[in-house]
Amino acid sequence: MRACRICGRASRGFFFAHLLRADLYPTYAFCSRRCQDAGAAIAKRRNGMIDKTDTETKAIKAARQSFAEVIGELGLMPEFEGRSAAEIDRIIEACVDGFRDAMGRIALNDDIPF
Secondary structure, X not given: OOEOOOOOOEOOOEEEEHHHOOOOOOEXXXXXXXXXXXXXXXXXXXXXXXXXXXXXXXXXXXXXXXXXXXXXXXXXXXXXXXXXXXXXXXXXXXXXXXXXXHHHHHHHOOOOOO
């Protein structure tokens, strides 16, 4: 049984997927309608995410090096000097989310070449 995403108790059949799109967004489990409502409100404000998993946080941090290499190659490093890690992570997350959303839209339109 999955744990409630808000309080950690055992979930009891209350679920939420942002925009009812379980193919694009995580599906969260909750123990009650109260926790489900709270989780849905958080996810709506954060474009489907309640919080990042440890793996997602590590992956974003690991992507900073690739990001730095590309902006260096493009001569854009001066524009990013002095930016915080949180600001860089926000850019990386926006790119990943945009890519994922586009892939979902393409798949729904059967535009994936074989």
